[in-house]
Amino acid sequence: MVDITEFQKTGIGLLGFGLFFLLFGVLLYFDSILLAFGNILFLTGLTFIIGIKRTVLFFFQRHKFRGSFFFLGGVSLVLCRWPIVGMMVEVYGFVLLFRSFFPMALGFVLSVVNIPFLQTFLQSGSSVV
Template sequence: MGNILFVSGLMLTIGLKSTMQFFTKPKNYKGTASFGAGFLMVLVGWPVIGMILEAYGFVILFSGFWPTLAVFLQRLPIIGWIFQQPFITSFFSQQRGKRVPV
């Protein structure tokens, strides 16, 4: 149920055409296949393996958004100071512009 809501929420946010283009980009094939295979594994009755595959696909698909997430976390009002510490900002700086190795 959560996977269906996730994909439908993505479609409502960026549109059907953009969602289809995102999942069918050649650089996203591995993440899309992993996410889809994980979803099917959950439906078949292998939830642990399915969730691991889905998590891997999610990380591969959305690895380009991690720098944006880092900036968002640093600007949070109450806990943002934790993400502004030098060792964490250096980690974010290293990861900026990198994709997860495939």
């Protein structure tokens, strides 16, 4: 069993609130205040969960530099009250940062969710590519 420290529990809460504010910022027609608050809470929660050193090492790896640049640039644009452009840049950076994680996450979701039609559809689509 993995021991979770109080610091990490606080990080999970901050991360959850960050995602909550990001969701409602998008639902309320890209409200820049909610999006900025959500971005700050998300990054702070991530830092609390994995630590300052590992967060810096994650964002500033040589092969992830472009993704980090776009993601943090998008956060900066949202903070400068350009929410739509900032979120588009941020999503592009997020995809670049976590593209190696997506196949593993999709495999996990498919193993948990046992929907035959969906599995055959996704398996036939993956053999084409």
